[in-house]
Amino acid sequence: MDEAERTALAELLGMDRYPTATCTLQVARLETRLAEMGAPDARTVTETIVGPFTDPVADRRDRDTLWAWLRGHPVVAAEPALLGWAADTERAGLVGGSVPATRALLEQALAVIAALPAEATPLSVFAGDIVGDTHALDGTRRLAGLVLRALAALYDVPPPKDAAERRDLWERAGIACDALSTTVLVAGFRPRTSGPLAETLRTWADAGQAAVITLRQLQEPPAPGLGDATVWITENPxxxxxALRDLGTACPPMVCSSGWPNSAVIRLLRTLRDAGARLRYHGDFDGEGLRIAAYLMSKVDAEPWRMSTADYLTALDGTAALPDPGRITEAPWDPDLAAALRTHRAAVAEELVADTLMADLGQR
Structure with a gap:
């Protein structure tokens, strides 16, 4: 305490000498004196001067509860690549030191992530639809940065450093992408619906050829439904x-994600799923392949197709000089698969098991 504060304290308590710069007071004595003066209690007076008291134990418990909620959120659990983003977010700390404010922001971010990829939607329109604020995802706004860092974690790319990189990442997630150049490759499609797209797909299937569908075509009714057919999804063209070479016109319905599934792929697969189709997915056995598989399964409810630990180990048998699988994240559909890739440090490209996949397609 400075001299003025020591004088004030001595007068308040009726001391016969000034206290030292640092002293200890009996709370009961202070409460008695404040009551005699008709003043509020000691806690109220102190909080008026220095701000509200906090409970460190309770604060820590609230923070731990918040971060546990984030790590266990269904969006994060479905795509384990987001666990690194969740850890980075925790290290960044609370927004304004507030647990409720931080949770509110995270709930918005998770809602945005769950709604992606978009379907060539302008960013402001998408933001308005999802969080009710057309500017919430603008530029360097806090929510935009949080979502973009999550997308960077999903796609295993560095977080964007400037406006151009932010635009590229948003476009990769289907924001304001070109609905004509955003396409999906298919084969064996014989839709039960009518219209130019359905007729074109049936024509190419009857010719034993693949077909390319644009996002713009998928946005126009009627949707190319296949009923309760099984649709086989591959990562690689x-x-x-x-399949077309070996099966020709007998090729079953197939969709190729061509790596990370774009808006057209997701739109088509959701349409097929909603019409009753069963979706089965196979991709590369490497770090990127696991992330793509988790992403696609979480977005369209696809089932794994020969993507188990046993399938991976079988594919390794007798195969030498395989490339490193890169950064590996967990596989939600098989808790042992990521560990197996880490142990063997060997990637198995989808093409290497093509014969096994063709046997499944031929026996469908």
């Missing part, structure tokens, strides 16, 4: 090419 080469596998679809092998």
């Amino acid at each position: 080469a596998v679809l090419a092998v």
